[in-house]
Amino acid sequence: MSEYSLLLALNLDGAGNDPNDSALAALRAESAEFHGVSFSSDGLLDSVQRASFVAAKTQRIAVLPVIDALFTEPFHTATQLASLDIISHGRAGWILETQNDSVQADAVGRSILPEDQLSTEAADVVTTHRRLWDSWEDDAVIRDEATGRYLDATKLHYADVEGKNFSVKGPAITPRPPQGQLPIIAPAPLFTPDGLQHCRLNGADVVKVNAANLDELLAKAQTASSKGAVAIELDVYLDTAGDTGARRAAEQSVQRTPRAEFIGSVDELISFLKKFAEATANPEDQRRHLVHLHPGDLRIDASVLLDEVLPKLKHSNLLAPIGDTLRETFALPVAKNRFQEAS
Amino acid sequence: MSTQNQLRFGVFFQGVNSSTVWRSEKAGSQIDFASFRQIAQTAERGLFSAFFLGEGLRLREHLGGIHELDVAGRPDAQTMLAALAAVTSNIGLVATQNTTYNDPADLARRLSSLDLISEGRAAWNIVTTHNAWTGANFRRGGYLEHHERYSHAEDFVRTVRQIWDDSTVHHRGNHYNVDYTGTVPASAQHRPVLFQAGDSAEGRDFAARQTDVIFSAHVGLEDALEFRKDINARAAKVGRAENSVKIMPGAEFIVAETAAAAEEKYHWVREHQIGPHQALAYLEQFWGTRLENVDPYGPLPEFDPVVEQSSVTRGSGFQGAKSLELAAAWRAEAKEKGQNIIEFVRSRSHRADHTFTGSYDQIADRLAQYAELGAVDGFNITPWLIPTGLDDIVNHLVPRLQERGVYPQAYADTLRENLGLTIDETHEQRAIQRLKTVQEVS
Ligand SMILES: Cc1cc2nc3c(=O)[nH]c(=O)nc-3n(C[C@H](O)[C@H](O)[C@H](O)COP(=O)(O)O)c2cc1C
Numbered sequence: 001m002s003e004y005s006l007l008l009a010l011n012l013d014g015a016g017n018d019p020n021d022s023a024l025a026a027l028r029a030e031s032a033e034f035h036g037v038s039f040s041s042d043g044l045l046d047s048v049q050r051a052s053f054v055a056a057k058t059q060r061i062a063v064l065p066v067i068d069a070l071f072t073e074p075f076h077t078a079t080q081l082a083s084l085d086i087i088s089h090g091r092a093g094w095i096l097e098t099q100n101d102s103v104q105a106d107a108v109g110r111s112i113l114p115e116d117q118l119s120t121e122a123a124d125v126v127t128t129h130r131r132l133w134d135s136w137e138d139d140a141v142i143r144d145e146a147t148g149r150y151l152d153a154t155k156l157h158y159a160d161v162e163g164k165n166f167s168v169k170g171p172a173i174t175p176r177p178p179q180g181q182l183p184i185i186a187p188a189p190l191f192t193p194d195g196l197q198h199c200r201l202n203g204a205d206v207v208k209v210n211a212a213n214l215d216e217l218l219a220k221a222q223t224a225s226s227k228g229a230v231a232i233e234l235d236v237y238l239d240t241a242g243d244t245g246a247r248r249a250a251e252q253s254v255q256r257t258p259r260a261e262f263i264g265s266v267d268e269l270i271s272f273l274k275k276f277a278e279a280t281a282n283p284e285d286q287r288r289h290l291v292h293l294h295p296g297d298l299r300i301d302a303s304v305l306l307d308e309v310l311p312k313l314k315h316s317n318l319l320a321p322i323g324d325t326l327r328e329t330f331a332l333p334v335a336k337n338r339f340q341e342a343s
Numbered sequence: 344m345s346t347q348n349q350l351r352f353g354v355f356f357q358g359v360n361s362s363t364v365w366r367s368e369k370a371g372s373q374i375d376f377a378s379f380r381q382i383a384q385t386a387e388r389g390l391f392s393a394f395f396l397g398e399g400l401r402l403r404e405h406l407g408g409i410h411e412l413d414v415a416g417r418p419d420a421q422t423m424l425a426a427l428a429a430v431t432s433n434i435g436l437v438a439t440q441n442t443t444y445n446d447p448a449d450l451a452r453r454l455s456s457l458d459l460i461s462e463g464r465a466a467w468n469i470v471t472t473h474n475a476w477t478g479a480n481f482r483r484g485g486y487l488e489h490h491e492r493y494s495h496a497e498d499f500v501r502t503v504r505q506i507w508d509d510s511t512v513h514h515r516g517n518h519y520n521v522d523y524t525g526t527v528p529a530s531a532q533h534r535p536v537l538f539q540a541g542d543s544a545e546g547r548d549f550a551a552r553q554t555d556v557i558f559s560a561h562v563g564l565e566d567a568l569e570f571r572k573d574i575n576a577r578a579a580k581v582g583r584a585e586n587s588v589k590i591m592p593g594a595e596f597i598v599a600e601t602a603a604a605a606e607e608k609y610h611w612v613r614e615h616q617i618g619p620h621q622a623l624a625y626l627e628q629f630w631g632t633r634l635e636n637v638d639p640y641g642p643l644p645e646f647d648p649v650v651e652q653s654s655v656t657r658g659s660g661f662q663g664a665k666s667l668e669l670a671a672a673w674r675a676e677a678k679e680k681g682q683n684i685i686e687f688v689r690s691r692s693h694r695a696d697h698t699f700t701g702s703y704d705q706i707a708d709r710l711a712q713y714a715e716l717g718a719v720d721g722f723n724i725t726p727w728l729i730p731t732g733l734d735d736i737v738n739h740l741v742p743r744l745q746e747r748g749v750y751p752q753a754y755a756d757t758l759r760e761n762l763g764l765t766i767d768e769t770h771e772q773r774a775i776q777r778l779k780t781v782q783e784v785s
Contacts, residue, residue, distance in 0.1 A: 017528065019460045023429065044527055046456035049425035053460055056376070056429035073444070075400070075480040076419070083418035087376045087426045106522035107448040141373075141416065145366045148620025151416075153409040156402070169479035171402050171409070175374055175416040 119195025124163030
């Protein structure tokens, strides 16, 4: 069924270096009933910190930082994401990227990776996060006065990850996050059999497909949706009362991104979103699929989205309900703890 | 405005170790955001300069297993501080981050980001933890020798400062290379304030060269004066003005309306920090074996430690003490003072001389003396209870310090100003230049 399966996230880059502007935009997105807001690591404010600042100012909306998986420390990023999930009460997700460029590599004195190693490296990194997030069982803090024990050591576990390029011992220094496992959204090319393929415990949750044009994007999303939750990304340039999206997009042509572009009217966007929901619909399951919208101009296009698109969608049967946690919003099952299951 | 030296308060949210009481109904969550928010907002109500988060990048272990007896489980410092920036307006936000398991460019970028997010309230407490045991959680592993820790730290801090001052850095070092151009503009305080915590001679020289404030372990008045002299001498050697390196020792406050009530509170706090299990565990890290058959209400064990050096509790800061010698000395000390194990450990715990216990007025008088003598620039207070552990201090001690003219009456704009630090003009020029560069690039 295609009803109530659509999730919408709004990218807040371009909000500038005043986090209050991001927070204000996120609050507007929250009252418009967007499911999430995202923050790129664009070299300015840190994506996790922006998400964290916004989490403290909002109640329901998911916070989705983009974090590179190659030139970061998995132990640090796992701690950061777990902390974000704690601060947001289970509203955190990770938009995973592999930013395999020399600027990133040189900054940490490493070299870029051969393209054919990206998916296995990402898999090692994701596995590390998964195992660290499970390394505290939910009830590891016992505060047992009789025995003087704050923790129950039998409920803490070494992650013991031996990756190809690094190893991580664990356990985490942060308790298990409220969602247990944060939803991870990762690019489709990483979903190779020895990469992020949906193996039950170490894969990513949502596959992000990319294409140069909208038809191709829908076709790819449709194929991918048979295996799991899907995300697509769009740059949007929308018509306004006095101007057209097409004219503004043409003006922007210097800064084109690899994302597909949606250029048109509010109603055209709504009908595209409907097509996406139908293409990804699967009669068998309740899966939700995400459209990640990047306003061409945060002030203009975000306003059209917030003031016109979302109110119209509210009265359709497309939008999925917002859950208490991001996992719930994605209709992902409760994340069982691998260590608990084993015992 | 008084010409008295002003004392500043910081709050150190511990999150590990036995300093935070958990065996009480009054003890709240160590991890919920609400606890951090409450402490930070209470501190801000009391015009505290700074909110500190510590860092420990490996969970403490004891006798080969996870240490169970103390509070544990902390958030990532900068992620938490970014959230606290959203619910506070003036208090400084200090992240303890080590120079061994971070990358300079990444840390420089994230600290600049926190500084902007908090509108000029960020600081970095530089620590040099460097053991291979912690390294097991990181790509680099245990790559650093003990004697290299400060040469490495200095290299690291210089690199970070160069990114902040000049934007671009090309660094070739023993342990890493960095080619990076910073993209985050400077905040209202130009760069994050630098704290340092580490007490060896090398650590002190490093602080005198590189940092704005020392988070010290010298609390007693004599000790604090001695330390001030030592730091001033080291700073003078590198051309820094007297008292330009600020000093804030870590301290615990147990205060109440009357001296008797404070004394009663003191006993409650110590009983709840160190119970029989914690006392035995304290000895076990030196004895190197379980002491489960030893009576915590009896004398120290007559048998000798089974290890030469304490190494069985990891992440506690006691590595490498000579166990046999210590055990003999302690047995003698406890016997002489007529102490059983619990009493001995409670008196041993380093907090014994880091604690101010007394009535609000007594403590205000004592602190005024510190201010008068210029012994310290303030204190970093570790609350023994989360999240209400600052209430008495803010409600009762702070107003008395203000009456005595030794505590701020209002906030300034940035952390740098709130700490009484001056802005180095060359830094200011450079930061302005950097802002221009960043704007041209973007
Ligand atoms: C008051 C104080 C607080 C400290 N807090 C931390 C901390 O939170 N995390 C950490 O890794 N090290 C911490 N340290 C340890 C120091 O960074 C340093 O590694 C240690 O003191 C050894 O350096 P030294 O030989 O110069 O004393 C602290 C030290 C002091 C004195």
